[in-house]
Amino acid sequence: MGYSRLVFSVIGLVVHLWDFSAASRINLALSGTALQSSTAQGGEAERAIDGNSSPEYAHQSCTHTQEEKPWWRLQLPGVYRVSEIEVTNSIETRNRLNGVEILIGNSLVNNGNDNPRCAIIYDVPGSITQTVQCRGMEGRFINFYLSCATAEVISLCEVKVYGELLPPPPSITIQAEERNVTLVGKRLCWSDALFYCRAYYSDLLSIRGPEDQVMVDELVASAPFPLTSQLWVGLRRSITGTWFWMSRDPMDFTQWDTVSPHSSHCGGVSSLEPSKWRQSSCEEHLDFICVTGPTEGVNKVRFYSSTREKQTQCV
Incomplete structure (x- = not known):
């Protein structure tokens, strides 16, 4: 795997x-x-x-x-x-x-x-x-x-x-072939989770195919600390309604829950049902999954928050 x-x-x-x-x-x-x-x-x-x-x-x-x-x-x-x-x-x-x-x-x-x-x-x-x-x-x-x-x-x-x-938040990491995937037990809104991952790791996780999904499911099942019902990953929806990964990985694989609403610009994975992706309000405070991997040649999406100069950064 x-x-x-x-x-x-x-x-x-x-x-x-x-x-x-x-x-x-x-x-x-x-x-x-x-x-x-x-x-x-x-x-x-x-x-x-x-x-x-x-x-x-x-x-x-x-x-x-x-x-x-x-x-x-x-x-x-x-x-x-x-x-x-x-x-x-x-x-x-x-x-x-x-x-x-x-x-x-x-x-x-x-x-x-x-x-x-x-x-x-x-x-x-x-x-x-x-x-x-x-x-x-x-x-x-x-x-x-x-x-x-x-x-x-x-x-x-x-x-x-x-x-x-500050003590570090609880976390669990799977060491993959070319990247490490870390589940972080720190409840943040989507934008703050993105900034956190980019500060301490490389980015919010992108799930590129079935093998990545199996890895995420095992990571979630192995967590030794309580999790929110959903976990932020690098899913973002554009103003035209198109979903993309913040890492710019291709969106060739999806696992959307059919009952997931279609009104939010932020997405994550369920911690209760394996292999289910769901949308949530970007301001909801959830645990999240970061990735550390090669940086050479990576052209991730730049994200700007108009409220970054404030302590409350959620957008």
């Missing part, structure tokens, strides 16, 4: 309630890595997470990009719920933080600058250091981005991040 063995991960089955007072007061940025769009005047990206909060550039603790839509990115050692971020400005060039967006997420599309927004910051008169509340936004990447500037520079003298490490 083309698959070899199952890999289980049931970490995270316990319901976790976010408590802001319980967020770690350890500065997470110190254990991260920093990168920026460009470097000028010796202002390396790592200076913003060196533990030195001096706002004077001469103390060699502030970053400095070149112009042309600059960005600075912190990669945390895992995925965190971020409670707050503390930013120290440069005392000589305070205006450089005016209008800078702070973005948090797991995607590296557009260098991470398409992730949801926590805040837009500005120079605060009388205060070199300011704190923004991100209220548990989840992500591994924290970007500072000047999206509207055509000729500007970002300078940061220190960035401190506080939050709590």
Whole structure:
């Protein structure tokens, strides 16, 4: 059947309630890595997470990009719920933080600058250091981005991040010949499931033929954790009514349930009845199936959400 063995991960089955007072007061940025769009005047990206909060550039603790839509990115050692971020400005060039967006997420599309927004910051008169509340936004990447500037520079003298490490969701994986298929026990709307799979795997799953369907049925039957009645896969319907795979695999094989409604733009597989595909509201929160496979030559469908800058991303 083309698959070899199952890999289980049931970490995270316990319901976790976010408590802001319980967020770690350890500065997470110190254990991260920093990168920026460009470097000028010796202002390396790592200076913003060196533990030195001096706002004077001469103390060699502030970053400095070149112009042309600059960005600075912190990669945390895992995925965190971020409670707050503390930013120290440069005392000589305070205006450089005016209008800078702070973005948090797991995607590296557009260098991470398409992730949801926590805040837009500005120079605060009388205060070199300011704190923004991100209220548990989840992500591994924290970007500072000047999206509207055509000729500007970002300078940061220190960035401190506080939050709590997220346990991975429960999952089970079938290792196939050329790709791994992972059932993820994390209930998301269809668009968020797509973004999740593209951030951590390759894409939402496409079922290309009978052998893939048998593999999915066995994967679902082997799940060691409770599942939603339907599971998102990479099925999407165009405005003309044509169904397609987000991976651009051909739609040569289908298993639609004859009683499935024909009003939704999103589709998945049943976890209760083997080999049944059904349509559901794209905003319904379901578990989902991701795939990891070859990326060379892949031309998957690009998906844009007008609400990606918000915490609620469902469309």
